[in-house]
Amino acid sequence: MSRANWRDDRGQTLVIVALTLTALFGFVGLVADIGWYELNMVRVQRAADAAALAGVVYLPGNASGAVTAAQNEAAKNGFMNGVSGVTVTAAPEVLNAAVLNVNVSAPVRTFFARLFGVASFTAHRNARAEFLLPVPMGSPQNYYGINVLCGNSDIPPACPPVPSADGSGNLAPLGFFGGVEARGTDRTSGDAYSTYYNGNPVLNTGFNADGYSYIVDLPAGTTGGSVWLFDPMFCATGGQTTTAARLGVGDYWIPGGTGGIGITTVYNLWDMNGTPYATSDDTLLVTSGALFANSNAVDKGPVYRGNTSYGPGYYGASSADCQSSPYHNRWWRLASGLGEGQYRLQVVTSSGTNNENAINGFGLEVTSTSGPVARIYGQSRMCAFIVVNNTSVFYLAQVEAAHAGKTLEIKLFDPGDISNTALKIRVPTATGFSYATFTWTATGSSGGAPTSGGPTTTLTTSSSTTNYYNNQWVTIPVQIPPSYTAPTPPGEPGPGWWKIEYATLGTGADVTTWEVNVRGNPVHLITPF
Secondary structure, eight states, X not given: OOHHHXXXXXXXXXXXXXXXXXXXXXXXXXXXXXXXXXXXXXXXXHXXXXXHHHHHTTTTTOHHHHHHHHHHHHHHTTOOTTSTTOEEEEEEOSSOTTEEEXXXXXXXEOSSGGGGTOOEEEEEEEEEEEEOOOOEESOSSSEESOOOOXXXXXXXXXXXXXXXXXXXXXXXXXXXXXXXXXXXXXXGGSOSSSOOBSSTTSBOTTOOTTXXXXXXXXXXXXXXXXXXXXXXXXXXXXXXXXXXXXXXXXXXXXBTBOTXXXXXXXXXXXXXXXXXXXXXXXXXXXXXTTTTOSXXXXXXXXXXXXXXXXXXXXXXXXXXXXXXXXXXXXXXXXXXXXXXXXXXXXXXXXXOOTTOXXXXXXXXXXXXXXXXXXXXXXXXXXXXXXXXXXXXXXXXEEOOGGGTTSEEEEEEESOOXXXXXXXXXXXXXXXXXXXOOEEEEESOOSTTOOSEEEXXXXXXXXXSSOBXXXXXXXXEEEEOOTTOOOOOOTTOSXXXXXXXXXXXXXXXXXXXXXXXXXXSOSEEEEOOO
């Protein structure tokens, strides 16, 4: 090979190597840009997820709070809306106001591509979070815990109704009065959470000093909202002279304690500030304070004294007569002038001694001077003094269409302490109700009764001689059909209300605690569109 040809070949090789290295460096640069972009896509997605979870807890009642919380959370993760080209948007979905949709867009600077005039790529990610609100319980109306007022000469259920607080008419009975037992009471009496003991001196591990909460829901446009309490004080009534059935609202000292001991009940109204699960940011608006403290009064009037047995061996000799009290068998207004929003009415009892063994029954109503009809209901759990006449049906819980395909968990404490009782769960349909098929488990039983069963539509809780599940929890998981739409059966006041049916061979009364939840984390991410 001549020297000239060798020089030509060497020159060609240098050109090829230079071009190859340029392509290689370009490829490496492109890979670096793509890797950097993908890394930032992950960062943007995580920020969107965190923003959606932070904001959705303010829904559905506080959309602006949801947006602010979402944008603040995104900023904590390095993506502040309106800064350095970052955009963070958040909005509730139209079809489900408990779902928050968050979009985060941010520029991602390039390294190699900028040599060709591409200074940045845009990373855009979306996240959706759902907030499963506490399940409304006990009532679809603007009142809760209202039954008929049976006097000594009445034959249940043909007893006088309770008039509305604003005088607009009589309230249709719900079959039970609200109830809370004094802290010194044993939980075997039916209240799973306010009672301090589980066979004194053994403590009730489920005791909750916060008592029970009821949601006051005043829709948009409401003005002049008021919260009313029916028979808020403890004023013991006697038993009917012929049947010993408890009269009136049903206040009395429960066997196991001492009759005549003072009982305290406190009612607190809180502004929830748009966060129904978190109570740390609640603002106390009004409290009954000591107004209903240490009451050992009894009704000595001819209508409600009955057999004058106000508790175990106690006939009211050392108690004042409360038959004319403005807080007994009458409405008392706790709060007025409320505007639209959700509030939490908390009911708690006194600190408790071994002898404070009683139940205080009450009713609740919400009224307003203008705006849509308000609502009040139990928040996920409730204690009730129910009255059963052969077959009685009670509102259990409102299950929204958004829960289709999920599992509804129904927990009944100390259920069916009435002879020969069987329970069924009614599911709403477009034309009426159907019975749910379920399996069930119990924490224990008496009389050789099973502690699990199903599939079935009926749970037998007692015989003529034995209450099978006294002081026990019975858990009933019910699969909500994927096609469930929360229908409103004919004649019902609202959509999606499930019911519980008590069937007995006669009449009776029972204090019981019910709890209903949709299984799963109440705040969780769902698949983006």
